[in-house]
Amino acid sequence: DVKVTQSSRYLVKRTGEKVFLECVQDMDHENMFWYRQDPGLGLRLIYFSYDVKMKEKGDIPEGYSVSREKKERFSLILESASTNQTSMYLCASRPGGSRNTIYFGEGSWLTVV
Amino acid sequence: DQQVKQNSPSLSVQEGRISILNCDYTNSMFDYFLWYKKYPAEGPTFLISISSIKDKNEDGRFTVFLNKSAKHLSLHIVPSQPGDSAVYFCAASAYRNNDMRFGAGTRLTVKP
Numbered sequence: 774d775v776k777v778t779q780s781s782r783y784l785v786k787r788t789g790e791k792v793f794l795e796c797v798q799d800m801d802h803e804n805m806f807w808y809r810q811d812p813g814l815g816l817r818l819i820y821f822s823y824d825v826k827m828k829e830k831g832d833i834p835e836g837y838s839v840s841r842e843k844k845e846r847f848s849l850i851l852e853s854a855s856t857n858q859t860s861m862y863l864c865a866s867r868p869g870g871s872r873n874t875i876y877f878g879e880g881s882w883l884t885v886v
Numbered sequence: 887d888q889q890v891k892q893n894s895p896s897l898s899v900q901e902g903r904i905s906i907l908n909c910d911y912t913n914s915m916f917d918y919f920l921w922y923k924k925y926p927a928e929g930p931t932f933l934i935s936i937s938s939i940k941d942k943n944e945d946g947r948f949t950v951f952l953n954k955s956a957k958h959l960s961l962h963i964v965p966s967q968p969g970d971s972a973v974y975f976c977a978a979s980a981y982r983n984n985d986m987r988f989g990a991g992t993r994l995t996v997k998p
Contacts (some may be wrong), residue, residue, distance in 0.1 A: 804984045815990035816975060823984040871896055872918045872937060875986050877929030
């Protein structure tokens with residue numbers, strides 16, 4: 774069974790704080806992703822990584838950065854959290870190749886006050 | 887601009903009847919399509935997929951249909967059960983691309 778683990782399920786942070794969301798997968802997948810889910814907007818891709826130290830911007834990268842120092846770990850960083858970043862964040866991983874399923878973690882609920 | 891569109895935010899059906907969820911896409915490079923199901927406070931889980939070389943794929947009560955010329959796919963659930971009540975996301979990816987794009991989701995409610 775593929776396991777994608779997000780370190781924090783629920784976080785409350787203050788505006789301007791630096792926030793780290795951590796994600797680990799145990800299936801040696803090449804690709805890892807960060808999405809956010811908002812009502813009416815679905816799952817929007819923030820960043821993805823297809824290899825260690827490699828990253829690509831998704832549709833909404835503004836205000837976010839990522840880090841992938843090891844294959845199994847992909848971190849999402851909010852340099853200076855803002856209230857419009859209150860959302861559910863979903864990490865996912867996928868084997869290499871375009872015809873493969875993507876596997877999600879359970880999500881991290883972030884509230885910025 | 888969303889490349890994958892689910893224009894119906896919600897759908898309500900009676901238990902035992904058919905549920906039909908629709909999805910449209912704009913990127914003609916997409917060649918692999920998936921449906922995911924999501925319950926509140928959980929991550930999405932994979933339901934069924936179809937590649938562009940097919941026009942239909944079945945798995946038990948779930949069937950996905952693909953119409954490439956119309957850039958349209960649909961998910962049929964027959965018969966619908968109350969446990970199917972969830973948000974359903976359509977997703978697509980393109981050959982040689984590692985990323986995947988999702989639609990806005992459709993909330994399905996199956997009434998007993």
